[in-house]
Amino acid sequence: EADIYQTPRYLVIGTGKKITLECSQTMGHDKMYWYQQDPGMELHLIHYSYGVNSTEKGDLSSESTVSRIRTEHFPLTLESARPSHTSQYLCASRAHEQYFGPGTRLTVT
Amino acid sequence: KNQVEQSPQSLIILEGKNCTLQCNYTVSPFSNLRWYKQDTGRGPVSLTIMTFSENTKSNGRYTATLDADTKQSSLHITASQLSDSASYICVVSGVDSSYKLIFGSGTRLLVRP
16 A cells, blocks of 8 residues: 555636645655656656655646655645646656556636 | 647447557657556546566556557557546657657547446
8 A cells, every 4th residue: 555645636726726735645755756647648747856855847848837846745836827727737756666646636616 | 840649539338348448659769668548537547667678567457568669559458337437648768758658649438238
């Protein structure tokens, strides 16, 4: 059982709101990732980090930002949510094996 | 371009039957290949991970094979159960992309009673 957590699990918000999706892991992994996944579609990497104070953009362009101030914590922020941001967001961390969190399903109305 | 392709896109089988899912990749140089199971609305869960030197690996009723020469992998599910209904994702890691994994689009399996 992987010790990686995401909150909230579900979020419905209005356009223009600022939101932060939380991700934390207790495995001490340096590498952490954020993926975006539309229903029935493949995962797309939007951000990753290989340690504290390290963040990089992934393969899919995203208007979100991330921070990595502590090893165990990798939050994702949308400054102004839009309907096009509606999706599932999956956080993951990795040593040898990659573990995924349960995901946050975001709906922007 | 590094790619991972899976087939079939979707599959329906009867409970108790076996099935095999395919994965072809062009990632080079190759490091390892993983199979994940993803239930609807959940995060993927690892089934197997295989390196270059491994040909087969089992996890209960799931058996993965790898042919690194032809760059093909398969996931065989034996005596399927209703709870096997999920998406199965093939993921490949290259030697030069230690921080990124290349994901296939998945095979959606439905097991019917």
